[in-house]
Amino acid sequence: MAESVLPTDAVLAGVSEPRSPHARDRGPNECDAATAGLVREILVDAAAAWGDDPSAIVVGADHQTVRGQLSRLWSRAVEALGDAPDPGRAAVLAALLARIREVEQHIADLRVSHGVRVVRDLRSAFARLQRSSSVEELFSATVSEMTGLDFDRCMISTVEDRIWHVYDMHIPQDPHMAAEFVAIGHEDPPLLDDRLIESDVVVRGEALVVSDVQHHPRVNRAMTAMSGCDSYVIAPFSARGRTVGILHADSYFRRRTMTAADREVLGLFAVGLGQMFERVSVMEGLGELTRGLTGLVDGPVVPVPRTPGPERAEPVPRPAEPRLESPLSARETEVIELMCAGESNRGIARRLFISEGTVKTHVSHVLRKLEVSNRAEAVAYWIRLRGGEVDSPARACLR
Numbered sequence: 513m514a515e516s517v518l519p520t521d522a523v524l525a526g527v528s529e530p531r532s533p534h535a536r537d538r539g540p541n542e543c544d545a546a547t548a549g550l551v552r553e554i555l556v557d558a559a560a561a562w563g564d565d566p567s568a569i570v571v572g573a574d575h576q577t578v579r580g581q582l583s584r585l586w587s588r589a590v591e592a593l594g595d596a597p598d599p600g601r602a603a604v605l606a607a608l609l610a611r612i613r614e615v616e617q618h619i620a621d622l623r624v625s626h627g628v629r630v631v632r633d634l635r636s637a638f639a640r641l642q643r644s645s646s647v648e649e650l651f652s653a654t655v656s657e658m659t660g661l662d663f664d665r666c667m668i669s670t671v672e673d674r675i676w677h678v679y680d681m682h683i684p685q686d687p688h689m690a691a692e693f694v695a696i697g698h699e700d701p702p703l704l705d706d707r708l709i710e711s712d713v714v715v716r717g718e719a720l721v722v723s724d725v726q727h728h729p730r731v732n733r734a735m736t737a738m739s740g741c742d743s744y745v746i747a748p749f750s751a752r753g754r755t756v757g758i759l760h761a762d763s764y765f766r767r768r769t770m771t772a773a774d775r776e777v778l779g780l781f782a783v784g785l786g787q788m789f790e791r792v793s794v795m796e797g798l799g800e801l802t803r804g805l806t807g808l809v810d811g812p813v814v815p816v817p818r819t820p821g822p823e824r825a826e827p828v829p830r831p832a833e834p835r836l837e838s839p840l841s842a843r844e845t846e847v848i849e850l851m852c853a854g855e856s857n858r859g860i861a862r863r864l865f866i867s868e869g870t871v872k873t874h875v876s877h878v879l880r881k882l883e884v885s886n887r888a889e890a891v892a893y894w895i896r897l898r899g900g901e902v903d904s905p906a907r908a909c910l911r
Contacts, residue, residue: 542574542768547622550615551578554608558585561604575619582612630777633660638784642791647861648868650792654759654785655682661777662768663761665739667693670757670866671714671748673843674704677870679757685765689738696734708732710746714755719747719779721770743770747782751790756865759785789865796862839881847874848894851887 543551548571559566572578589605589612597605637657644650651668658666659682667681678697683690704711709730713720722728723743725736744762748755759782762770840848843864850860857871864871875887882897884890 543572543578544622547578547615547619550618551581554611554615555581555585558589558608561601561608562588575623579616579619582616586612630661634777634780634784637661637781638788641785641788644788644792646796646858647789647792650785650788651679651867655680658682658759658761658778658781659684661761661781662774663763663778664765665690665741665760665762667760668757669697669760670870671704671755672864672866672870673841674711676702676704676708676710676758677867677873679867679869692738693735696738700734702732706730710758713746713748713758717748717750717755719745719775719782721745721772721775723770740764745770745774745778747775747778749782749786749789751786751793751865754865756786756789793862793865796858840878844874844878844881847871848878848882848890851875851878852891852894 655666681690
């Protein structure tokens with residue numbers, strides 16, 4: 513029986529080894545060639561000891577499967593030792609048990625080492641994302657950073673009024689595919705109801721692994737059919753206690769099935785992203801406020817003429833609220849109200865925790881529903897509409 517020498521003694525001793533440029537090509541649960549070779553040696557020697565056919569041996573592709581193979585082999589060897597074999601066979605079985613424990617410890621150390629690298633990579637990703645000065649910049653950088661966490665297809669979306677809006681996708685190996693995914697998401701934004709598994713993630717606020725994707729009854733069929741993947745992971749990110757977006761990721765090109773470890777990694781990343789989203793939103797708001805105050809201070813001072821009459825001004829009547837239902841959705845109403853308050857698209861995005869691209873979509877819907885051609889007309893129309901001065905097909909909805 514051949515002696516086993518583990519190839520990564522430096523790792524077992526706690527010393528960092530130089531990493532290959534392709535060291536991240538394997539996931540946290542996948543066996544590297546060296547480990548698979550050690551396991552094969554043990555299985556072949558065990559087959560010889562029991563007189564089994566070594567040609568039927570297939571080493572598992574992941575750590576979980578390999579640990580199961582070694583566990584069964586351990587139980588068989590312990591049982592054989594219990595039968596009081598002769599001293600020579602007992603020595604062979606004892607050596608086999610020692611080699612099994614050695615490889616099991618090696619696999620455990622590899623997983624710990626991978627966990628340390630993941631934590632380090634998460635910290636590095638967050639450090640780079642913190643340089644973002646706008647929500648647009650943050651979201652664009654997010655999908656790129658996700659590919660450094662053992663994923664190769666990464667998507668970020670926003671969630672508004674239970675609608676799933678695809679914002680951006682990053683696929684280094686196939687940018688054209690990424691553009692197609694985004695186009696599908698923009699063409700018909702899905703409603704997050706019970707028919708989609710993403711709704712569970714939004715409601716529960718927890719990351720989730722979706723398996724057997726091509727036969728799953730609750731996936732977006734258009735996207736999954738084009739993806740060709742067998743599994744993916746989803747994680748929500750939140751701001752001020754409300755889910756504002758979701759992340760999707762898989763490892764399609766590496767043919768790696770998503771695991772609970774991937775769920776935990778993406779979930780941690782999503783938590784950090786939510787915190788940075790809040791910070792960037794606040795910074796954008798402070799920037800808008802600073803620019804507004806600067807304009808007031810630096811602008812010309814226009815004296816306000818005093819009109820004769822009593823010192824006390826008459827109270828300004830508050831515009832009447834629209835009666836019954838508005839022609840706009842709740843979110844569109846928020847957008848037009850902020851437009852009336854003089855907010856830019858960026859300001860609206862910051863106030864509502866959505867992207868500028870989504871704001872533009874809402875503005876387009878507002879213009880169409882109010883039957884106007886530009887923002888100025890929409891604002892004027894809405895102010896008159898609140899005051900009851902407009903009569904049109906849209907106005908009929910208010911009656």
